[in-house]
Amino acid sequence: MKESKTLHIxxxxxxxxxxxxxxANLIYGYPGGAIMPIYDELYKFQDQxxxxxxxxxxxxxxxxxxxxxxxxxxxxxxxxxxxxxxNLITGIADAQIDSTPLVCITGQxxxxxxxxxxxxxxxxxxISTPVTKWNYQITKASxxxxxxxxxxxxxxSGRPGPVLIDITKDAQFxxxxxxxxxxxxxxxxxxTPPLQLEQVQAAAEVINxxxxxxxxxxxxxILGEAEETFKNFVEKTGIPAVWTxxxxxxxPTKHPLNMGMVGMHGNYGxxxxxxxxxxxxxxxxxxxxxxxxNLSTYAKQAKIVHLEIDPAEINKNVPADFPVLAxxxxxxxxxxxxxxxEEYADWKAKFKVHxxxxxxxxxxxxxxxxxEGLTMGEAIVAINKHSGSDAVIxxxxxxxxxxxxxxxxxxxxxxxxxxGGLGTMGFALPAALGAKMGAPDRQVVAVIGDGGYQMxxxxxxxIFQTKTAVKIVVLNNDYLGMVRQWQELFFDxxxxxxxxxxxDFVTIAKxxxxxxxxxxxxxxxxxxxxxxxxxxxxxxxxxxxxxxDNVFPMIPTGASVSDIRLS
Amino acid sequence: xxxxxxxxxxxxxxxxxxxxxxxxxxxxKRHINIVSFSTSQSEIPNVFRFVIxxxxxxxxxxxxxxQIEKQIDVIRAYYHTDEETIYMESALYKVKxxxxxxxxKIQNIIKDSHANIVxxxxxxxxxxxxxxxxxxxxxxxxLSPYGLxxxxxxxxxxxxxxxxxxxxxxxxxxxxxKQ
Numbered sequence: 001m002k003e004s005k006t007l008h009i010x011x012x013x014x015x016x017x018x019x020x021x022x023x024a025n026l027i028y029g030y031p032g033g034a035i036m037p038i039y040d041e042l043y044k045f046q047d048q049x050x051x052x053x054x055x056x057x058x059x060x061x062x063x064x065x066x067x068x069x070x071x072x073x074x075x076x077x078x079x080x081x082x083x084x085x086x087n088l089i090t091g092i093a094d095a096q097i098d099s100t101p102l103v104c105i106t107g108q109x110x111x112x113x114x115x116x117x118x119x120x121x122x123x124x125x126x127i128s129t130p131v132t133k134w135n136y137q138i139t140k141a142s143x144x145x146x147x148x149x150x151x152x153x154x155x156x157s158g159r160p161g162p163v164l165i166d167i168t169k170d171a172q173f174x175x176x177x178x179x180x181x182x183x184x185x186x187x188x189x190x191x192t193p194p195l196q197l198e199q200v201q202a203a204a205e206v207i208n209x210x211x212x213x214x215x216x217x218x219x220x221x222i223l224g225e226a227e228e229t230f231k232n233f234v235e236k237t238g239i240p241a242v243w244t245x246x247x248x249x250x251x252p253t254k255h256p257l258n259m260g261m262v263g264m265h266g267n268y269g270x271x272x273x274x275x276x277x278x279x280x281x282x283x284x285x286x287x288x289x290x291x292x293x294n295l296s297t298y299a300k301q302a303k304i305v306h307l308e309i310d311p312a313e314i315n316k317n318v319p320a321d322f323p324v325l326a327x328x329x330x331x332x333x334x335x336x337x338x339x340x341x342e343e344y345a346d347w348k349a350k351f352k353v354h355x356x357x358x359x360x361x362x363x364x365x366x367x368x369x370x371x372e373g374l375t376m377g378e379a380i381v382a383i384n385k386h387s388g389s390d391a392v393i394x395x396x397x398x399x400x401x402x403x404x405x406x407x408x409x410x411x412x413x414x415x416x417x418x419x420g421g422l423g424t425m426g427f428a429l430p431a432a433l434g435a436k437m438g439a440p441d442r443q444v445v446a447v448i449g450d451g452g453y454q455m456x457x458x459x460x461x462x463i464f465q466t467k468t469a470v471k472i473v474v475l476n477n478d479y480l481g482m483v484r485q486w487q488e489l490f491f492d493x494x495x496x497x498x499x500x501x502x503x504d505f506v507t508i509a510k511x512x513x514x515x516x517x518x519x520x521x522x523x524x525x526x527x528x529x530x531x532x533x534x535x536x537x538x539x540x541x542x543x544x545x546x547x548x549d550n551v552f553p554m555i556p557t558g559a560s561v562s563d564i565r566l567s
Numbered sequence: 568x569x570x571x572x573x574x575x576x577x578x579x580x581x582x583x584x585x586x587x588x589x590x591x592x593x594x595x596k597r598h599i600n601i602v603s604f605s606t607s608q609s610e611i612p613n614v615f616r617f618v619i620x621x622x623x624x625x626x627x628x629x630x631x632x633x634q635i636e637k638q639i640d641v642i643r644a645y646y647h648t649d650e651e652t653i654y655m656e657s658a659l660y661k662v663k664x665x666x667x668x669x670x671x672k673i674q675n676i677i678k679d680s681h682a683n684i685v686x687x688x689x690x691x692x693x694x695x696x697x698x699x700x701x702x703x704x705x706x707x708x709x710l711s712p713y714g715l716x717x718x719x720x721x722x723x724x725x726x727x728x729x730x731x732x733x734x735x736x737x738x739x740x741x742x743x744x745k746q
Binding site: 133184186187315 | 580581583584585588589592595596629630633634636637639640641642736737740741743744
């Protein structure tokens, strides 16, 4: 236990020294009255800590999320009290449901004003409680070192999540004795359940006895830094593996046992065969309803093995016949020597047959279209080509997201950044900024719809100011495409408030001094993507796509995974 | 698993501002009404105890307890059926003093109920009764015709027949952090 020497400093300076002690030297935020003492210290420490001024506090949280997702570190966002704090909430809720480690720091009115409806006072502890892993209000400077240490520990340990620390303005001014000790445990919190060998043994037996097993992996593999172990497990067992949207990129796209995506717009085979497998091995995933469809008809024939770090996920949606409660890296390592190899040739052939059907019915039309209008799929294919399938792909929410996740190719992990659980439109542009800062040596391509783009479009200003080389691709169909698709399929073509009259996006990007172009013809697409990828700085590319294309396959809400539709 | 039953949820936790809000939010999010709620010091110094009664299915109560236990400041949470616990509630009844002399029956009601008279003043007297719900309820019904000036019943308090093992968890943690 290393303890730094004691200093006598202000609470505000203590906050900065805590951030430095936690190796958080890049933070996103927006100043305001109740957090000015901390910003004053940021000014003094600007040679050690970079503060990125987003154009809206929501952007700060999404940028911090993007940073966390590509770097594996804790993202930090900062805002003032009142509206500054409430503007963080969407990003915090997103981080909570997608298990992203964040520490959010909000200023608060002075403690003697709490409860007086003071200027810019909100009960941000009350407001953030349901969407944080932990939160705490600091009213005394002396609390800062211990609480900040606890905040980082809780955010990153176990199943990660967002923590909000609210600091009253008087606590920021107050002097305190400061020495920093990293948090090593909280008595009421067990981040990682200890592995139980009998659970591992039982799981290994059922896996070894399986005739038609299937692995469904999620983000737990990435959060647990278990990619290598997971790959070994897949290869040793020979079991076909499929992914949830947040698990994407943990195993390379071209891996022979990577059979594709499950869920509402997942691949045909993985969804159909969910209801044919005899053992379903869930690894670091939580059986979201977008994955399972109707629970009463989900994998009822299968024995469920569930490798999971969070005890609250066991039996939450799908009863686990063989739970293995631990960090999935530890579980997989323990399972590895116990499992045997099989070819599962006939079983794998079924995936192939269904994939051929899907290629014929859907994929060829999406990725090699012959009709006049551009498709979203061919734009993604062009990005694959010019990035060597090695870009970080950041997506927003909607049709473009499903298409990008279906067709983007990956060769390494932490390459897919998307808003999965919350489905937050407006996520991608600020998240891409953070993703690029978290992985500065990598190409980062944001793929966004015209709707979501306009929800946080102001972050172009942040991208321009920080000269962050994000590639922005807007797939523009002048519609809120996914909602329009549902209106077409389930609301008899009544397009209520889904058509958008859009501005000139290229001119807007150029207004921010970002290089930009628009393509609407197939023959121009390849060169435009090539130019974008070759550009040193940020780049904006608008691809005008077919207005009323739909995303298939599709499992309608509430239907069984077996009822997946190809058209 | 699908029958709605009365369950007592017991929570051992740190005594932190905001935890009550965090726990009640778990019920709110699932649109579950809380039947009764009480908090107090537990048998362990600096460890707080919540006793919450809900009427839900066993599947629901299991998930509630999982979500409660997931909260950082919660040490441990459990659920029990009535049969697995010793439980009671307390009630206070405020009645006009004049009734005590005017209505002979009221004296018999108090005597039969084994309730205690807590205080008597020229204007009112207060009766306290501890017991099962039907016992405090019967006394309320019996006194109602005479005009209860005030009535209040506490949340359920309960202890379990089985041991809880919280001290062991805390000792374990203390040992680990000392290493």
